[in-house]
Amino acid sequence: MRWGLRMVQHRVSAKDVANLAGVSRSAVSRTFGGGQVSETIRARVIAAADQLGYRPNAIARSLIGGKTDLIAVIIAENDSIHNRLLIEKLIAAITHLGKRALVIPATADSDIDESALYAFDYQVDAIVVVGGTVSPRIIDQIRRVGVPLFLYERATGGGTECITCDNVQGGRLAARFLIRCGRKRIAYLTKPRKTFSNIQRREGLLAELDDVGMTLHAEAHGVQSFTGGYQAAIELMSGAPPPDAIFCFNDEMALGALQAATEMKLAVPDDVALIGFDDIPMAGWPMFGLTTISNPIDPAVDILVGRITARLADPAATVEAHLITPSLVVRRTTP
Amino acid sequence: MRWGLRMVQHRVSAKDVANLAGVSRSAVSRTFGGGQVSETIRARVIAAADQLGYRPNAIARSLIGGKTDLIAVIIAENDSIHNRLLIEKLIAAITHLGKRALVIPATADSDIDESALYAFDYQVDAIVVVGGTVSPRIIDQIRRVGVPLFLYERATGGGTECITCDNVQGGRLAARFLIRCGRKRIAYLTKPRKTFSNIQRREGLLAELDDVGMTLHAEAHGVQSFTGGYQAAIELMSGAPPPDAIFCFNDEMALGALQAATEMKLAVPDDVALIGFDDIPMAGWPMFGLTTISNPIDPAVDILVGRITARLADPAATVEAHLITPSLVVRRTTP
DNA sequence: CTGAAAGCGCTTACAG
DNA sequence: CTGAAAGCGCTTACAG
Numbered sequence: 157m158r159w160g161l162r163m164v165q166h167r168v169s170a171k172d173v174a175n176l177a178g179v180s181r182s183a184v185s186r187t188f189g190g191g192q193v194s195e196t197i198r199a200r201v202i203a204a205a206d207q208l209g210y211r212p213n214a215i216a217r218s219l220i221g222g223k224t225d226l227i228a229v230i231i232a233e234n235d236s237i238h239n240r241l242l243i244e245k246l247i248a249a250i251t252h253l254g255k256r257a258l259v260i261p262a263t264a265d266s267d268i269d270e271s272a273l274y275a276f277d278y279q280v281d282a283i284v285v286v287g288g289t290v291s292p293r294i295i296d297q298i299r300r301v302g303v304p305l306f307l308y309e310r311a312t313g314g315g316t317e318c319i320t321c322d323n324v325q326g327g328r329l330a331a332r333f334l335i336r337c338g339r340k341r342i343a344y345l346t347k348p349r350k351t352f353s354n355i356q357r358r359e360g361l362l363a364e365l366d367d368v369g370m371t372l373h374a375e376a377h378g379v380q381s382f383t384g385g386y387q388a389a390i391e392l393m394s395g396a397p398p399p400d401a402i403f404c405f406n407d408e409m410a411l412g413a414l415q416a417a418t419e420m421k422l423a424v425p426d427d428v429a430l431i432g433f434d435d436i437p438m439a440g441w442p443m444f445g446l447t448t449i450s451n452p453i454d455p456a457v458d459i460l461v462g463r464i465t466a467r468l469a470d471p472a473a474t475v476e477a478h479l480i481t482p483s484l485v486v487r488r489t490t491p
Numbered sequence: 492m493r494w495g496l497r498m499v500q501h502r503v504s505a506k507d508v509a510n511l512a513g514v515s516r517s518a519v520s521r522t523f524g525g526g527q528v529s530e531t532i533r534a535r536v537i538a539a540a541d542q543l544g545y546r547p548n549a550i551a552r553s554l555i556g557g558k559t560d561l562i563a564v565i566i567a568e569n570d571s572i573h574n575r576l577l578i579e580k581l582i583a584a585i586t587h588l589g590k591r592a593l594v595i596p597a598t599a600d601s602d603i604d605e606s607a608l609y610a611f612d613y614q615v616d617a618i619v620v621v622g623g624t625v626s627p628r629i630i631d632q633i634r635r636v637g638v639p640l641f642l643y644e645r646a647t648g649g650g651t652e653c654i655t656c657d658n659v660q661g662g663r664l665a666a667r668f669l670i671r672c673g674r675k676r677i678a679y680l681t682k683p684r685k686t687f688s689n690i691q692r693r694e695g696l697l698a699e700l701d702d703v704g705m706t707l708h709a710e711a712h713g714v715q716s717f718t719g720g721y722q723a724a725i726e727l728m729s730g731a732p733p734p735d736a737i738f739c740f741n742d743e744m745a746l747g748a749l750q751a752a753t754e755m756k757l758a759v760p761d762d763v764a765l766i767g768f769d770d771i772p773m774a775g776w777p778m779f780g781l782t783t784i785s786n787p788i789d790p791a792v793d794i795l796v797g798r799i800t801a802r803l804a805d806p807a808a809t810v811e812a813h814l815i816t817p818s819l820v821v822r823r824t825t826p
Numbered sequence: 827c828t829g830a831a832a833g834c835g836c837t838t839a840c841a842g
Numbered sequence: 843c844t845g846a847a848a849g850c851g852c853t854t855a856c857a858g
Contacts, residue, residue: 248596
């Protein structure tokens with residue numbers, strides 16, 4: 157027979173184990189499902205299972221139990237080191253919880269809904285969307301079947317649980333510090349897309365300037381990356397007069413701005429001060445010493461898994477909104 | 492009723508759709524499963540499904556079909572930017588294939604087996620392990636049920652499909668270039684763990700030195716990170732005499748070494764040349780200009796998904812070993 | 827404590 | 843083309 161060489165055994169099922177052990181399928185199910193079984197039978201089942209290499213089919217089991225122990229992680233924004241780090245820790249935490257992470261990248265905005273539907277198809281127990289949001293129609297559909305939904309770094313009107321950095325406060329912290337340093341021409345360097353965090357950080361910056369009767373000196377946009385920050389900074393610093401301080405949307409862009417300043421022979425922080433956002437590990441590297449607004453990951457992940465656990469345990473648990481508190485980390489790109 | 496407020500609707504099943512449309516469950520199954528249905532019935536089913544928000548239960552479906560469209564991605568090593576990038580692209584490619592990625596981080600070596608078993612429980616169609624390997628016992632168990640297994644950046648004796656950079660060749664490329672530059676005291680800066688890639692890169696380095704009658708000048712170990720590279724470089728450069736070239740296990744460690752050289756007032760590349768490995772984006776940043784061995788991600792991911800597709804289409808497909816060709820990228824940390 | 831039976835939501839031969 | 847029935851691998855009342 158042609159296929160004789162790679163004959164694939166059928167997966168072993170509870171029935172096989174039951175037959176070998178000389179017990180009923182129920183007995184097998186009970187020894188693995190934590191039911192009531194006598195020690196004698198349990199031992200026989202375990203022995204047979206070991207011999208056969210049996211493991212309960214989680215898929216079949218979930219069909220009955222109503223839960224899959226699957227948690228969907230929909231990645232709407234992975235273009236920042238900070239979000240990547242959060243996702244990594246989140247997946248680790250989910251795994252540590254004894255659940256499995258079904259990871260679905262959604263490049264475009266429209267894909268987020270599609271990803272949520274995929275998650276839905278696999279009967280996931282909960283869905284977390286990182287850096288994006290789901291359309292109201294889908295939110296409604298998800299809620300109707302009682303699947304908890306979590307939004308990280310994106311707030312919605314209401315009804316959906318969200319965990320986000322207090323970006324407004326972060327923008328204020330940056331502005332306040334630059335103002336206190338005596339800077340007069342404060343600029344905002346950011347990405348073109350008006351995402352939730354972008355709007356909020358800008359809002360905080362403007363509000364704090366307004367509080368002391370100042371206005372934004374300039375604003376420039378670039379791709380959300382080192383290169384984008386570099387180019388936008390060149391644009392900003394070519395202005396007449398150039399800014400004496402730049403608050404950047406995130407650390408990668410700030411690092412690009414730092415490079416631009418170096419190339420334009422501008423002293424940092426004397427000629428121009430730089431503040432980033434997130435406090436990624438690289439910000440602390442000695443050659444950079446980037447002053448930044450810390451956007452701590454661990455508390456966010458802790459809240460996320462804590463709330464997943466809570467909502468899973470009690471479907472009637474109230475939906476909450478959580479704000480992560482940012483803080484200023486002063487290094488060498490500010491006076 | 493207390494629970495009246497948050498009454499959760501039952502998920503809608505094919506039966507509900509069938510009832511509303513006035514057809515059999517089979518008809519519903521056929522319209523969604525690509526079977527033979529008349530246009531009249533198909534239209535009625537679609538209408539009913541839309542109204543009810545019905546989506547076939549992928550879990551239940553897989554119980555029959557024998558495939559889940561789930562691909563497990565077991566992450567055994569995520570402590571390098573390069574592997575993180577590869578994992579990200581791999582997950583995207585799997586999703587693009589119409590499959591779902593079940594991502595399981597395995598921090599310790601022993602956890603890899605456990606993770607494979609979890610994957611097994613969820614009846615995944617294929618398993619890929621990034622930067623680690625599975626014990627022979629589990630490999631055997633996986634093979635017996637015909638689940639394709641792929642190992643990235645880790646080779647095994649035989650029988651298992653592996654995709655890996657030609658690390659020996661990479662080590663040789665680095666050594667050859669440094670020798671050609673006239674360097675006489677070439678050191679290896681690496682992590683303590685003798686992982687597959689570590690052993691192979693070192694082997695290539697030594698082989699190339701041996702070819703011209705040279706030996707390794709020194710070797711130092713540090714944690715696999717910027718800081719680890721920094722510290723190991725300090726150790727190396729405090730030697731008498733210090734090396735005039737250092738080949739580093741990867742780019743992050745090389746960047747740490749670059750920082751160490753700067754602090755020790757050693758000119759790069761005049762006093763000491765530096766070569767990294769992987770060619771992560773940061774290596775090309777203007778302030779670093781790190782010479783490195785490119786370990787391209789895209790070909791690796793392409794091969795990976797191509798082979799997943801092939802093995803899934805034909806369970807009898809032969810198992811292959813794939814070598815990704817590295818190349819030298821000369822920037823400013825070498826003459 | 828134990829087993830036979832029903833059922834989770836689906837698909838797929840089997841008759842018609 | 844269509845529907846009733848069997849079955850995927852499991853769990854969970856139901857009797858004994």
